[in-house]
Amino acid sequence: MPITSTESTATCPECDGRPRTHNGETICDECGLVLDEYYIDHGPEWRSFNDDTTNSKRTGAPLTRSRHDRGLSTEIGRSTRMNGRKRRLFARLRRQHNRARISTKRERNQVYAFNEIRRLTGVLSVPDQIRDHACSLFRSAQNEDILRGRSLEGFAAACVYAACRVASVSRTQKEVTAAAKATAAEQQAAYDALNRELKLPIGPINPAEYLSRYASELELPTDVERCAREYAAGLSQDGALGGRNPSGVAAGCLYAAAIKYGVDVTQKEVGAVADVTPVTLRATYHDVCKED
DNA sequence: ACGATTATTGCGTTCTT
């Protein structure tokens, strides 16, 4: 999905400036007013696999927080004024209608979740392969019936996060939550369930997974990044990072490497991109200093 | 619920200009 800045034809209600949509947010150029929080994808609809559901229904009330039975429902009422053939006919209709309704609801959920996953992977700019994996995770979740009572948005976010983890292209949970419609708690609940039921092959996060991303955000030279990678490898071999925040470890190694190469950055700056405080960053920085 | 890690805040110290 392209992450582009596009001009909108409408003008900002506050100052008549030109709103732009960027990274999923529509923001006014002039006054910074956020007009639309969510990314609307006008691209061709994307379906995951060669599934045979060709006649998807896409009408009806918009899904809210998807508890199991919210959304549209049409019941065929029971009447005492019928009997005999007619009564049996309507019983059959009711049965079939309910079956059909459940199947379309399931499909609608899937379409909704896929769109959300698609939006998230776009905002977080992760590769298409991971996006597809996230969708396949969601289908597995549906098949295992672990969505019941939990929010769709949470599962969408959790699937994206999980797909990143298994592909070793980690984003922090915070990063995903920030882009997601789900709350942190919903995402957490969904991710826990996903992990528990599907037994995902997820090990501890290697701090090195964050290095290249942080390094490029700080515009550090490749020498520094490579050096930081060595530091991280050394620390993990010594087992010096039990239980530490991997994001903080990455930041510490990056900072240490930058200092060594005489690059001018502050702990505060490095901490900002890694979303940790200078204090936590310092902990591994000191460990690195002890190494040599 | 508990232990460890991390965030936050405040404050004296060190380094730079």
Next chain:
DNA sequence: AAGAAAACAATAATCGT
């Protein structure tokens, strides 16, 4: 000497189990 950055300590919050 002044200002910024790093260091340190205490307490609150959070996380993993």
